[in-house]
Amino acid sequence: MSAILEKGPVHQFDSAAIRQQFPILAQKVHDRPLVFLDSAASAQKPNAVIDCMADTMRTQYANIHRGLHWMSERTTEAYEGVRDQVAAFLNAPSREEIVFTRNSTEAINLVAYSFGALLKPGQAVVISEMEHHANLVPWQMLRDRAGIELRIAPITDEGDLDLDALQDILSDGQVALVAITHMSNVLGSVTPARQIADMAHAAGAQVLFDGSQFVVHRKTDVQALGADFYTFTGHKLYGPTGIGILWARKALLDAMPPFMGGGDMISTVTFERSTWAHVPHKFEAGTPAIIEAIGLGAAISWVEKVGMEAITAHEAALTSYALTRLADVPGLNVIGAPKDRGGVISFTMDDVHPHDIATLLDRNGVAVRAGHHCAEPLMRRLGLTATARASFGIYTVQEEIDVLADTLVRIRNFFV
Amino acid sequence: MTMPVDSGALYDRLIVERARKPLFAGRLENPEKIGEGKNPLCGDKTRVELQLDQDHISLVRHHTRGCAICLAAADLMAERITGLNIAQAEGVGRQFSAMLVEKDGQPATSATAGTPALEQLEAFAPLRAHRARIRCAELPWVALKEALSHVDV
Ligand SMILES: Cc1ncc(COP(=O)(O)O)c(C=O)c1O
Numbered sequence: 102m103s104a105i106l107e108k109g110p111v112h113q114f115d116s117a118a119i120r121q122q123f124p125i126l127a128q129k130v131h132d133r134p135l136v137f138l139d140s141a142a143s144a145q146k147p148n149a150v151i152d153c154m155a156d157t158m159r160t161q162y163a164n165i166h167r168g169l170h171w172m173s174e175r176t177t178e179a180y181e182g183v184r185d186q187v188a189a190f191l192n193a194p195s196r197e198e199i200v201f202t203r204n205s206t207e208a209i210n211l212v213a214y215s216f217g218a219l220l221k222p223g224q225a226v227v228i229s230e231m232e233h234h235a236n237l238v239p240w241q242m243l244r245d246r247a248g249i250e251l252r253i254a255p256i257t258d259e260g261d262l263d264l265d266a267l268q269d270i271l272s273d274g275q276v277a278l279v280a281i282t283h284m285s286n287v288l289g290s291v292t293p294a295r296q297i298a299d300m301a302h303a304a305g306a307q308v309l310f311d312g313s314q315f316v317v318h319r320k321t322d323v324q325a326l327g328a329d330f331y332t333f334t335g336h337k338l339y340g341p342t343g344i345g346i347l348w349a350r351k352a353l354l355d356a357m358p359p360f361m362g363g364g365d366m367i368s369t370v371t372f373e374r375s376t377w378a379h380v381p382h383k384f385e386a387g388t389p390a391i392i393e394a395i396g397l398g399a400a401i402s403w404v405e406k407v408g409m410e411a412i413t414a415h416e417a418a419l420t421s422y423a424l425t426r427l428a429d430v431p432g433l434n435v436i437g438a439p440k441d442r443g444g445v446i447s448f449t450m451d452d453v454h455p456h457d458i459a460t461l462l463d464r465n466g467v468a469v470r471a472g473h474h475c476a477e478p479l480m481r482r483l484g485l486t487a488t489a490r491a492s493f494g495i496y497t498v499q500e501e502i503d504v505l506a507d508t509l510v511r512i513r514n515f516f517v
Numbered sequence: 518m519t520m521p522v523d524s525g526a527l528y529d530r531l532i533v534e535r536a537r538k539p540l541f542a543g544r545l546e547n548p549e550k551i552g553e554g555k556n557p558l559c560g561d562k563t564r565v566e567l568q569l570d571q572d573h574i575s576l577v578r579h580h581t582r583g584c585a586i587c588l589a590a591a592d593l594m595a596e597r598i599t600g601l602n603i604a605q606a607e608g609v610g611r612q613f614s615a616m617l618v619e620k621d622g623q624p625a626t627s628a629t630a631g632t633p634a635l636e637q638l639e640a641f642a643p644l645r646a647h648r649a650r651i652r653c654a655e656l657p658w659v660a661l662k663e664a665l666s667h668v669d670v
Pocket of ligand 1: 235285475
């Protein structure tokens with residue numbers, strides 16, 4: 102194991118040691134070293150996660166919660182241990198408030214379905230103009246199913262949530278839930294969650310934060326934020342796909358009906374009726390993603406060893422370096438200028454389409470995302486159809502941003 | 518910094534030129550046939566307008582908002598099909614699609630007898646290796662198909 106992990110939390114960032122933990126970063130793409138700037142879509146996995154999942158399958162695996170045998174008990178312990186870990190990671194008051202889902206999308210759908218079942222026609226849900234489709238489409242479906250109103254809180258031209266407008270939207274007291282991203286996957290904007298929560302609560306509404314992007318970059322404390330619901334997804338946090346988290350206050354989870362029915366979520370079943378298990382199991386029907394949950398636990402341990410403060414500082418330095426370098430690329434426009442930006446930068450280039458940018462960057466080993474980033478209404482709001490997006494992670498280094506900026510200059514010369 | 522960017526043969530000079538300075542962009546005053554293509558994934562759009570002289574395509578214009586591949590594909594399609602009859606234009610379109618679908622390193626089908634050659638459209642052959650971008654080149658052909666869908670031949 103490298104020095105950085107032996108020493109525990111350090112605030113001197115040893116990028117070389119960190120990069121060594123991600124075997125994929127040694128790969129070449131089109132004969133060039135891989136420059137992976139697409140972590141906001143999904144992050145790469147460190148050995149700690151890869152090995153933990155493989156070891157689980159090799160040495161300690163069985164179905165959970167139902168076996169009376171040794172293997173099942175050990176696997177159940179490992180799986181339930183991750184619930185404790187996630188509770189600590191989010192500073193949740195109780196482990197019973199942690200629900201395992203497939204991803205953030207499923208977590209939000211769960212809330213839209215089960216919390217949505219408690220809403221009455223005429224009540225409203227508020228989202229923002231900069232939501233990922235994952236925090237938009239489930240609410241449209243609820244609107245059409247339950248006759249609630251869906252209200253859209255605008256953003257400013259800089260890409261910040263317009264808090265004055267949000268205040269107006271809340272003023273009639275009809276809003277039951279404010280569901281807002283904690284960090285935009287397109288603009289990088291970090292939203293003022295505590296302030297939003299206070300405004301929502303003053304208007305009698307609950308608040309959900311989509312933390313899919315945020316938890317990767319900053320310390321998350323659901324109690325300090327005043328959140329009622331919080332969601333994130335494992336694969337962006339250096340963990341595996343197929344595992345996500347819903348945190349919700351226990352009183353809410355208790356009041357909500359189940360999302361899906363099946364094994365594990367029941368207390369007793371007869372042909373006439375069933376009763377539900379206690380939370381969180383009421384929301385975890387069927388055999389869950391056992392190996393993936395255990396892998397998420399390994400990812401959280403790994404991130405915590407590196408230290409969230411160190412990660413935040415490293416990425417903030419990279420992001421400001423990238424903004425400086427990109428400002429020197431002729432014809433390049435960075436989209437948005439939020440007050441607080443995480444490690445995500447969307448951009449366009451005069452006379453060069455984002456897809457051409459992405460294809461040419463890829464030819465040169467640089468992976469970025471191009472398109473609407475699952476945020477079509479936001480693109481429309483910005484008057485764009487697509488952007489290119491570079492996003493940074495724990496393993497990103499300054500040299501990679503130099504490669505990005507230099508290649509962008511050459512792409513521009515190629516087309517103009 | 519002065520080294521040219523590696524475009525992996527995908528962006529043939531002809532494609533870049535046509536994307537920058539299309540020769541068939543614009544609108545017809547009285548188009549007889551109009552077709553549109555849209556790619557919901559990226560928002561690219563193209564509108565193809567035709568004038569026919571009996572069953573021959575006599576004039577083509579396209580109005581395209583999209584990437585270099587899509588723009589150049591629209592422009593080179595317009596050039597290639599001008600003067601062909603409808604059956605020939607459709608045949609070129611089929612060949613174009615076949616060229617983009619690789620099978621064991623070979624195009625899935627070869628030209629059927631009587632179909633005019635692809636000529637400059639062969640510049641798009643390297644797209645085979647970029648599956649995600651094939652739709653960009655096919656979009657104008659989708660629009661053409663729509664424009665021709667109401668023509669009785
Ligand atoms: C802000 C935001 N919300 C939600 C999601 C959905 O995550 P998942 O696809 O893992 O459910 C993403 C990622 O794509 C995201 O960036």
